[in-house]
Amino acid sequence: MSSTEQGTSSAAPAEPTTAPESAAAPEVPESFYYVHGKDKVVHKVSAGALQHSALIHGMISNLGYTEEQAKANPFPFENIDGDILQMVVDWCNQHKGKPTPPEDTNLPKQKEKLFDLVLAVNYLEIKELLTYCCKQVAMMVKGKSPEEIREIWMIPTDAEDEAAEKEAKKRAGKEAAGETAAAAGDAK
Amino acid sequence: MPFPILRTPSVVQSEIISLLEPNEIVTASVCSKNLKHLFKSNFPRGKPLAWRLTMTDMNSCGRVDIETSDDGEQITVISAEHTSELKGHELKYINRYKRAKKCPVLFFNDQVLGTKWIVKYVTDLFSIDISSLFVDRNGTWAIDWVHKRQGKILYDFGWLETTKGNSDADKTVDYVLRNVRASNYCAIEASVSDNFKFEGKLGPMRQLYIHSNGHWITLNNLINFNSIEITVRGSRLSISDLNSFLRHWRAGGSSRLKWLQVNFEKHTFQEKFDEDLEVVETDEEKVYHRSGYGFERVVHGGYSIQRADGVKALIQCDPKQFILATWHERAMGSQQLVTASFCSKNVKHLLKRHYEQRKPLEWRLFMIDYKSWGRVDIKTSKDEEQITVLSADNLSELNEPIPISHASNGYITTFEYNCLTWFMKDQVLGTKMIVDYVRDLFSIDIFGVILDRNRTWAIDWVNNRQEKILHDFVWYKTAECNLDADEILDYVLRNARASNYCCIEASVSDNFKFDGKLGPMRELYIRSNGHWITLNNIINFDSIEIVVRESRISVSDLNLFLRHWRAGGSSRLKLLHLYFEKHTFQEKFDEDLEVVKTNEERVYRRSCDGAEMIVYGGYSIQRTDGVKALIQCDLREFILAVWACFFFGYCCLLKLPTEWEVGYRKNDDGSKETEGMRE
Structure with a gap:
């Protein structure tokens, strides 16, 4: 949704008696921002599309960048793979200014990327896309047995969990003993 | 993947x-x-x-x-x-x-x-209780097991006979009937002997359904079972039994019963109603909404019968079945009375005199002025539905297609949804007039007011009109006109008085503060934007329950409050429930408060609607006078629920309303225990 559209639509229902006809609202050019992921590839995205991300929306809402300033200062998301960021940007563009449907057919299809996508979407705080992704994750276990679910969701068995816990305790104990020895050495 | x-x-x-x-x-x-x-x-x-x-x-x-x-x-x-x-x-x-x-x-x-x-x-x-239990004769053990596990009564219960020829069926069914408790639905299907009889009581519940072999159901059972609907299949009740039952019903017995359906074992039933029952033939048809799953059933009548208090019922019967379906229609409701009073001055005078001479009505009159629409609602009892009896609207809201009439008062009036509406240029005047009209007609005071932020005038107007303090006061924000919100809320808080329930919803600025007092009342509910509520407010507000949404109170404020409470402050407070604006609350209680961790659970009964709320604790705190409280908190909310150990005895002694004191503990075996009783 462009800033122009947004201004008109939100003003009209709130004050019907005082607001002039929406046709009188002036056209404001759409502003763009730039983002890049781990691969440093820069994506140009409109402010309207970025509204889906609560994180980015919060960052840009008070910036007032000119086109040049925005271009010179892309937002770095070093913790997000380039292809994942591309998927997110595509989704935001496809859903720019549109109400999000209950079932989304424009979801990224690569299942193997779902985990990274979920982490990125959660980080960027894109509520609707997160819900769609989580729906996919929930659908994975529909009608599956506990053994199948364990495989799908990569759940270690209790025995594996206990062994890992034992190992972690052992490691922590060793580290603590090492630190104590080092401290004693320092004291001497 | x-x-x-x-x-x-x-x-x-x-x-x-x-x-x-x-x-x-x-x-x-x-x-x-x-x-x-x-x-x-x-x-x-x-x-x-x-x-x-x-x-x-x-x-x-x-x-x-x-x-x-x-x-x-x-x-x-x-x-x-x-x-x-x-x-x-x-x-x-x-x-x-x-x-x-x-x-x-x-x-x-x-x-x-x-x-x-x-x-x-x-x-x-x-973390949920068992709501429904369905068992056969081998599952009878579950009845006791469930009752011992949880304090909450079952909602539905079904006992179905799955095997034939059970030697001890009578004993088992007797055990089931004596021990089962279900608030909504109870279904029994049993193969009991011809001699089986049950002399106990069942209910209260909504639906009792004897699936089959209902030969054991006697007239006394019908009279003693407390259910809104009773269905019996395989019945051996005779016409004389049913005549006796109708006599009992006409005299006001089985007053909760709305549906009785008896399907006979032998299809030879012949209706022959005793004359004194005044059963009359009728062609009337009515649609009855069954309470179970909202099923509708058309009752074709055949006969009609009326109770002494005006409640009517249709009777439909044939050789196979007998149905009694009641409709709780009173002779005339408050809505019809108000409408009738406009027929003529004489009718109004007659009604007015009637209500002046009789003892004061226990009706509750609500004045509602919300979104430029004035209404007078009446509730004839605590449990009855609130009904609009008269309303006032602005002349500009008048829709042409509605038939317009000019009532005796000379104003343009319409009649829609069984209620008269006056249309006036000055809607505020209209609201004042309709409230005065109904107050005068029934000689009653205003019980509660529901206003929006543009109707602040009504606070003073009501306070000046009657000595009796309002029972309920509700003040909602509306989307429009948010100018002066701080000033208006300050005025409302300083001038509104209610003894029971005060609900405030306001969009005030971040800087808004209120340094006055509120109460005494039973429940204060800050419905939204509770950021303005400070530690001093909570200390100074005199209410049994305080609920605040979108609170910004910090854990250090709460520590100060708990210190104040432990020293005997806010002694009337029984429940403090804060919902935080940001979901980042972290409990960190000061050591001197002696807050201890606990797994204790208690059931708190809310005073406003009697609803039960389970407080799961987490922490426990004790006042110097021995009064204890549970504290439940997470990132979003903080609950302090107080159990008045010593207060309970006084409540029983003075017969105070039960909602003042009840806080009982759930024991491991599911039974309830009240602190006061224990001591």
Whole structure:
């Protein structure tokens, strides 16, 4: 949704008696921002599309960048793979200014990327896309047995969990003993 | 492609869990202890689910079903069977997932133990109680077991006979009838002997359904069973029994009964009503809405009968069945009385004199002026529905197609939805006039007011009109006109008075502060934008319950409040419930407060609507005078629920309303114990 559209639509229902006809609202050019992921590839995205991300929306809402300033200062998301960021940007563009449907057919299809996508979407705080992704994750276990679910969701068995816990305790104990020895050495 | 759910942030995990069906959660929970723990933490005790759990033990098979919505659809989440059902399969399949059932099936040598195990597992996983119980004669053990486990009464109960020729059927059915308690639905299907009789009581409940073999139901049973609907199949009741029952009903007996259906064992019933019952023939037809699942049933009548207090019923009968369906229509309701008063001055005078001469009405008059629409509502008793009896609207709202009449008052008036509306240029004047009209007609005071922010005038107007303090005061914000919001709320808080319930919803600025006092009252409810409520406000507001939404009170403020409370301050307070604006609250109680961790659970009954709220504790605190409180908190909310140990005795002695004091503890065996009684 462009800033122009947004201004008109939100003003009209709130004050019907005082607001002039929406046709009188002036056209404001759409502003763009730039983002890049781990691969440093820069994506140009409109402010309207970025509204889906609560994180980015919060960052840009008070910036007032000119086109040049925005271009010179892309937002770095070093913790997000380039292809994942591309998927997110595509989704935001496809859903720019549109109400999000209950079932989304424009979801990224690569299942193997779902985990990274979920982490990125959660980080960027894109509520609707997160819900769609989580729906996919929930659908994975529909009608599956506990053994199948364990495989799908990569759940270690209790025995594996206990062994890992034992190992972690052992490691922590060793580290603590090492630190104590080092401290004693320092004291001497 | 696998998805490592345990490596995702908790927000994502919660979102995924919220999208799973209960059977999927139960199935996944058996994967590992860690995953089970993850699910369990998503269904904490403090946030009771709206889900309903049904326990079934029939045909030597235990089952747990869950209903997540009101549509009645149940999902089996886990079941328990006897090992003999394995039919030669190897032991490695002892616990397996049945794809057809989409849930795990566990096999036990002792099937009763198995059923108990699965019920415990699911109730623990979702932190919910058993809502419904359906058993056959081998599952009778479950009645006692459920009652001992939980304080909450069952909602539905079904006992179905699955095998014929049971020698001790009479004894078993007698045991079931004497011990079962269900608030909504109770179904019994039993093969009892011809000599079986039951002399006890059943109910109160909504629906009693004797599925078959109802030959044991006597006239006394019909009279003694307390249910809104009673259906008996295979009945041997005679016409003289039914005449006696109708006589009892006409005299005001079985006053909750709305539907009685008797299907006879032999299809030879002949109606012959005693003359004194004044049963008259009629062609009337009425649609009866069954309470069970909202079924509609057309009753064709045939006969009509009326009770001394005006309640009418249709009787429909043939050789196979007898139906009595009642309609609780009173001679004339408050709405009709107000409308009738406009017929003429004489009628109004007659009504007015009638209500002046009789003892004061217990009706509750509500003045509502919200979104430029004035209304007078009346509730004829605490439990009755609130009905609009007269309304006032602005002339500009007048819709042309509605038939317009000019009532005796000379104003343009319409009649819609059984209620008169006056249209006036000055709607405020209209509201004042309709309130005065109804007050004068019934000689009653205003009980409660519901206003929006543009109707602040009404506070002074009501205060000047009557000595009696308002019972309820509700003040809502509206979307329009948010100018001067701070000033207006300050005025409202300083001038509004209510003895029972005060609800405030306002959009005030971040800087708004109120340094006055509120109360005494029973419940103060800050419905939204409670950021302005300070520590001093909570200390100074005199209310039994205080609920604040979107609070910004910090843990250090709460520590100060707890210190004040421990020293005997806010002594009337029984419940403090804060919902925080930001979900980042972290409890950190000062050491001198002696807050201790506890697993104690208690049931708190809210004073406004009597609804029960389970406080699961987490922490406990004690006042120097011995009064104890549970503290329940998480990132979003803080609850302090006080149990008045010593106060209880006084309440009983003085016969104060029960909602003042009740706080009972749930024992391990499910029984309830009140602190005062214990001491």
